[in-house]
Amino acid sequence: MRVCKLLNPTLREAPAEAEIVSHKLLYRAGLIRKVASGMYTYLPLGWRVIKKIEQIVREEMDGAGGQELMMPIIQPAEIWQETGRWDVYGPEMFRLQDRHGRFFCLGPTHEEIITDLVRSEVRSYKALPLLLYQMQNKYRDERRPRFGLMRGREFIMKDLYSFDRGQEEGAASYRLMYKAYERVFRRCGLSFRAVEADPGAIGGTGGTHEFMVLADAGEAAVVFCPACEYGANVERAECGESADCGERVSGVPTCEEFVTVGTDGAALKTLSEVADFCGCSPGDMVKSLVYQADDKGVLVLIRGDLDVNEVKLANVLADKWGRVPDVSLAAPEMVTKLFGCEAGSLGPVGVPQGVFVVADPTVMAMVEASCGANRFGRHLRHVVPGRDFVPDVVGDVRLVGGGDLCPRCGMPLKEARGIEVGQVFNLGVKYSEKLGATYLDEQGKEHPCYMGCYGIGVSRTMAAAVEQNYDENGIVWPMAIAPYQCVVVPVNIKDEAVYRVAEGLYQELGEAGVEAVLDDRDERPGVKFKDADLVGYPLRITVGQKALVDGQVELMERRGGEMERVEVGDVVDVVRERIRVMMAAG
Numbered sequence: 001m002r003v004c005k006l007l008n009p010t011l012r013e014a015p016a017e018a019e020i021v022s023h024k025l026l027y028r029a030g031l032i033r034k035v036a037s038g039m040y041t042y043l044p045l046g047w048r049v050i051k052k053i054e055q056i057v058r059e060e061m062d063g064a065g066g067q068e069l070m071m072p073i074i075q076p077a078e079i080w081q082e083t084g085r086w087d088v089y090g091p092e093m094f095r096l097q098d099r100h101g102r103f104f105c106l107g108p109t110h111e112e113i114i115t116d117l118v119r120s121e122v123r124s125y126k127a128l129p130l131l132l133y134q135m136q137n138k139y140r141d142e143r144r145p146r147f148g149l150m151r152g153r154e155f156i157m158k159d160l161y162s163f164d165r166g167q168e169e170g171a172a173s174y175r176l177m178y179k180a181y182e183r184v185f186r187r188c189g190l191s192f193r194a195v196e197a198d199p200g201a202i203g204g205t206g207g208t209h210e211f212m213v214l215a216d217a218g219e220a221a222v223v224f225c226p227a228c229e230y231g232a233n234v235e236r237a238e239c240g241e242s243a244d245c246g247e248r249v250s251g252v253p254t255c256e257e258f259v260t261v262g263t264d265g266a267a268l269k270t271l272s273e274v275a276d277f278c279g280c281s282p283g284d285m286v287k288s289l290v291y292q293a294d295d296k297g298v299l300v301l302i303r304g305d306l307d308v309n310e311v312k313l314a315n316v317l318a319d320k321w322g323r324v325p326d327v328s329l330a331a332p333e334m335v336t337k338l339f340g341c342e343a344g345s346l347g348p349v350g351v352p353q354g355v356f357v358v359a360d361p362t363v364m365a366m367v368e369a370s371c372g373a374n375r376f377g378r379h380l381r382h383v384v385p386g387r388d389f390v391p392d393v394v395g396d397v398r399l400v401g402g403g404d405l406c407p408r409c410g411m412p413l414k415e416a417r418g419i420e421v422g423q424v425f426n427l428g429v430k431y432s433e434k435l436g437a438t439y440l441d442e443q444g445k446e447h448p449c450y451m452g453c454y455g456i457g458v459s460r461t462m463a464a465a466v467e468q469n470y471d472e473n474g475i476v477w478p479m480a481i482a483p484y485q486c487v488v489v490p491v492n493i494k495d496e497a498v499y500r501v502a503e504g505l506y507q508e509l510g511e512a513g514v515e516a517v518l519d520d521r522d523e524r525p526g527v528k529f530k531d532a533d534l535v536g537y538p539l540r541i542t543v544g545q546k547a548l549v550d551g552q553v554e555l556m557e558r559r560g561g562e563m564e565r566v567e568v569g570d571v572v573d574v575v576r577e578r579i580r581v582m583m584a585a586g
């Protein structure tokens, strides 16, 4: 490709709305342009990156036994009504009507369509396991489309669905995909962690892992153990017990109320103010928080030095109530209405009727605690959990962070930001039962297919790659997903002899299978170098006067920026070898 003809509009400035590096650089390097909020055109260089990521994904999916197919983007409402998700999906789903008034949606995902296909076309156990996938645009009317390709409303996803005979076979497909995902992201040259995740709305009975590219721009917080394999999204993370909760003793005096009003007559508000007042530490107190779960008031108890994880809380309530409630901290008016006091004086003793009480195990492990008395400016001391109050349910609702102990091996966990580039789900029979996707076993007995689903955000992966690979001059593409592997820059195209060498090298490289561009623009070398750095070609060959004098050109790696002189006649071999090494290194 000749740069003169290449649609590659580079810019000095990024659009004002671009907050993160990948958004800025993909825009400035002329790889993407915005069409509407969360919708982008991939320009030729951007599209080449997408194609390369897709190809790596395709090879790994095929290698794992996947079969590629293509389903429609527009999906009829009826099939979503069958699983109940037409109503559950909410405003994220783009809905439309045809000329006959029938409802459709733009596919946010394809569990319904694929399960419908399998229920019609698969009969026998002999067809299983069946792994079907596609690469396609997905549509989600995100509440906050932002960060360029990171959170789009139209984005490219690879989605694979597995159909198996049972849990054991399903687990094997899951492992197969997990391994394939590791290879995909390794081949893309990314540094990532697979972490345990919360299944969220998609549900399913088995586990789920998210593949997180570690980068500061990540929207998710993850913890991982530096010593063992454990890693988890903080929404889900568990931790080991820090063994500081002492022996349970008898003989704790009966609990007593005391006044917690400051010298100004105002009630002490924060937990640490009360702890200071009592001369104890926050860890000796019970933190009591009121949440609204759907329309119900829930009092949540946790040790005073810890915080509550709302996703885990919703899951604890879901186990008890049989549905996942919407959970948020209750408004002050709701707290006063339920308890007759302000948030700073809440506690687990004498909870009003109708309020559901959830206690974290850290509270139940406390020997003797202080807490609010549910009266203005009053607290209780010598409170013994189990003796002085009994919660409706004890469940792990603790927000785990860096420094907490690994639940597997006890080492302190590390915390990092992560970009979710892929997720694998063990779905079980949730969709196959609802839609009747069954198979007949050897005895002719009918069973629901055991399912899994596995997504990779192809366009998000492109953005994530930039978040991990850039410097002050622009993108530094990993070789495997670079738009082109190499740029040939004649320093002055008006010097015919120089240009001829550059042109010759460009041709030779192309014939040798190297993806090269020739910067044939009549621009100063500085302009060309700047653009080459901004776009991030992994290799640059500069052809100047020296090529004529002593037959040498300059070869530079974008990463590291080291320059090397190479004989014109050796360029193709040297470049090919360099590509081989850089591909292997990721």
Ligand code: ATP
Residues within 6 Å of the ligand: 109, 140, 142, 149, 150, 151, 152, 153, 154, 155, 156, 157, 420, 421, 422, 423, 455, 456, 457, 458, 459, 460, 461
């Ligand atoms: P998120 O939590 O980031 O909203 P999700 O868990 O809803 O994502 P999945 O349904 O698991 O997403 O989709 C599979 C993959 O598709 C994700 O791992 C992610 O890489 C990508 N993806 C999801 N939503 C978007 C989006 N709005 N823009 C770009 N990529 C996305």
Ligand code: MG
Residues within 6 Å of the ligand: 210, 420, 422, 423
């Ligand atoms: Mg996900």
